[in-house]
Amino acid sequence: MINHTRLKFAATTTDAIKLFAFAKDELEPWLEGQPQKLRTWVETQGFAAGSGAVCVVPDDAGGIDIALAGLGDAKSRARGRFSMATVAGKLPAGTYQLASDHSIEDLEEHAFAWLLSQYRFETYRAQPPHEARLICPEGLDQHRMESIAAGEVLTRDLINTPASDMGPDNLEAAARDLAQTHDAKIEVTAGDDLLKNNFPMIHTVGRASITPPRLIDMTWGDTGPTLVLVGKGVCFDTGGLNIKPGSSMGLMKKDMGGSATVLGLAHMIMALGLKLQLRVLIPAVENAIDGNAFRPQDILLSRKGLTVEVNNTDAEGRLVLADALALADETPPDLMICMATLTGAARVAVGPDISPFFTDDMPFANALREGAKVARDPVWELPFHDPYEAIIEPGIADLDNAPKGGFAGTITAALFLRRFVTNTERFAHFDIYGWQPSSAPARPKGGVGMGARAILASLPKALNL
Structure with a gap:
């Protein structure tokens, strides 16, 4: 019997890592409202919100404070889809929650891409899973x-x-x-x-x-x-x-x-x-x-x-x-x-x-x-x-x-x-x-x-x- 119901969102938790996803032209306006320390870190990491790019911002204890994800420019978005699946594959293990604003249609694409990033055909050979999990974004029907x-x-x-x-x-x-x-x-x-x-x-x-x-x-x-x-x-x-x-x-x-x-x-x-x-x-x-x-x-x-x-x-x-x-x-x-x-x-x-x-x-x-x-x-x-x-x-x-x-x-x-x-x-x-x-x-x-x-x-x- 095929276990086709194996792709699931993470359970809701209060200590989820906030994930901010930006198109290229949205990154700079967001950074303008952030502390200089965060701005410097993002610039040092060379994060420019390219499609599928990731930037993990550490906290004072060496853990993850927040994470940033790139959605690319209009041209890259027109030429591809499901870039959030690439993000999911690059992020460190943990439970993440989207914290940036998106339309319902975009939220559905991002969430669906994340779910499908977990797909592995393992009938004949086990494969390592992605350890980054996503909480179902607010406003979406998780069951659906x-x-x-x-x-x-x-x-x-x-x-x-x-x-x-x-x-x-x-x-x-x-x-x-x-x-x-x-x-x-x-x-x-x-x-x-x-x-x-x-x-x-x-x-x-x-x-x-x-x-x-x-x-x-x-x-x-x-x-x-x-x-x-x-x-x-x-x-x-x-x-x-x-x-x-x-x-x-x-x-x-x-x-x-x-x-x-x-x-x-x-x-x-x-x-x-x-x-x-x-x-x-x-x-x-x-x-x-x-x-x-x-x-x-x-x-x-x-x-x-x-x-x-x-x-x-x-x-x-x-x-x-x-x-x-x-x-x-x-x-x-x-x-x-x-x-x-x-x-x-x-x-x-x-x-x-x-x-x-x-x-x-x-x-x-x-x-x-x-x-x-x-x-x-x-x-x-x-x-x-x-x-x-x-x-x-x-x-x-x-x-x-x-x-x-x-x-x-x-x-x-x-x-x-x-x-x-x-x-x-x-x-x-x-x-x-x-x-x-x-x-x-x-x-x-x-x-x-x-x-x-x-x-x-x-x-x-x-x-x-």
Whole structure:
């Protein structure tokens, strides 16, 4: 069982060290009101409030009197986020309390960054923790902040776990643990039962693995608007018979990043007790190679009744998602969101730091953009460009899972998925990366949540909660 609730604020104490955090242009006005001894010390230490810089001011007994932290200038703040995580890693052991004035949005960023600075993936190797602890800043909801951090931890831990310990069965176990924690209901359809219950493409993609494919279906809540989260759960992607080269296969443990993200978001929603009815659908498979693996040029019949020509077995994610989306669409929710590590084209378009999304629902798009700004969780809208529909129509079948030409790969994948959502009026698809390629403040190299906090922040407005 993953302990995803391990990031906590420090308990309130009367002897906490006061921490003053400044932008560059705020430091000098503050120093003007301080004793000369303090001014001299700060100048001697060369502290100029650069992003992530730290200055510890000693007391007469040799301990710490106060600490100063730098937030940088406007340019550095625009080019980065979560600088307080860098501060947390530099400060000496102790309990700190923010003593400077900040907006609620900035306080949330600083506090969340500090929480995430404590993240370590320690399943296989213990790592030294940060010894600097922060008391939850006044004005923030501690339970809310820790619940969001816990969702992020769950997502990261799931992605970081290798496929040897995170196959479809392990992903199911993680979902069951989460359901038990929040008293949610869960049903799983696995193996040949997928065929009996009309999930043919999930079965086809996963049938070559020694671990049977499955559809995980979790529900929670009995009042309020309905929200369905669909997450891609390809626990390892060899590429199938269109096998990936080794350089491309190396990160494929993260191909279940969509499912990890929706489980993290589901934790946030349930822990915060949002007044909605939640459903989480995860097609969990391994795209393996064996004598019964599906082949290029195969034509598959989907749950929706649409036929799909397979022109590349490495475009398997959209196949398993299609059956899950079709199921959700049979009882149309108020809002359906699909999250998947789907295409390399999305990474080429926006890089690894931004969550691209598609939707025809402008109110949701606007709410999402506002939520992303508040949550410091960047998103960018890409178009469901209808003229490209012809690209995914091969002629021999209704749909082509991997159209030739190489153009607009992330858009054509999104259009493919939209074909399976015909009754639900409000639908959005996220093509996320789910991986931090190099360490950054609050985001060590490895699995990372993308888009979940932006969605969470958007739900009150999007669903009138």
